[in-house]
Amino acid sequence: MSEILSERKKELIEKIGVFHEQRGMQPLMGRILGLLMVLDEAEATFEEIVDYLNVSKSAVSNALNFMQIQNKVKYKTKPGERKRYFYLKADDWENDMQTQIEDITQATHFLQEVIDVREQANPSFTNHLQEVCSFLEYVKTKIPSLFEGFRKQKG
Amino acid sequence: MSEILSERKKELIEKIGVFHEQRGMQPLMGRILGLLMVLDEAEATFEEIVDYLNVSKSAVSNALNFMQIQNKVKYKTKPGERKRYFYLKADDWENDMQTQIEDITQATHFLQEVIDVREQANPSFTNHLQEVCSFLEYVKTKIPSLFEGFRKQKG
């Protein structure tokens, strides 16, 4: 464990942890995300994660396996070593963003089913639902141009 | 309790409940949201909610109060009755959407702090972080025009 974490880094890890926790991520997963961001080398071995975060091996094992399935984390090995060096799959951020933005629009399915199932005792409410639904569909169509616009603007 | 819920509506309520649950909302709150969407009149009294969802009065009381603080639900009364008729604040959806979309960009604060705190042992990783951060800032600037674009397109 080469790097010693500053207080600022420790606090930042916790803040990142809470942030993700509030969005439905398991607490330890959020902290591992934070740790791997904050470390200068942006990687850590299994044992380092255990030591930095003061948690059990089993908790880390479960969290890391889950995060690998979710495609958030990968590991590499170094010649002659058996240790795994875990790091965030940062290259994949565009995909990740796309998924996140699209997730908002997932509600359309439910909204549409609600609209279908409602008897028209309250048309103005149904119209509201329809409008939200239309907006979400509009947003979905605009996602690609959001990425294009960004690339154009910076490139 | 005038309306009798069809199986389809019951299932839809559960699906909507799970959907919101997975995004960090309390289970009962998600189900109340679903119920108030699915009911033809788009409203229900306290007791109806208790009966439709088979939960205790205290659970409903807590959930409704919370949802009112969060500005998701309101109630009206009818002349000569003490009962409250609860309904979703559907008029407010644009604000709600804005908040949801902006929430994604909240990560910029943390990302920026991570970038600040990192020693440059791994510049390519830091560059990735910077790029994500820039993208999120770009998205934030584009939110208003998203709403404008939608209004223009439909109006």
Place this chain on the structure above:
DNA sequence: AAATTGGTTCACTTTTTTATGAACAAACAA
């Protein structure tokens, strides 16, 4: 072969979240 390293698995404990139900209160009705 014995010991060590690097991690996994599983039964169990701890903690947190969610829901219950009894008691209570305020408003009205008989």
Place this chain on the structure above:
DNA sequence: TTGTTTGTTCATAAAAAAGTGAACCAATTT
């Protein structure tokens, strides 16, 4: 006044999530 309706509050129970530690396994070292 007494009873009823419409909720609220609080202590607690039930359920779910998260984490622990011992036992284990496979690969490597001694």
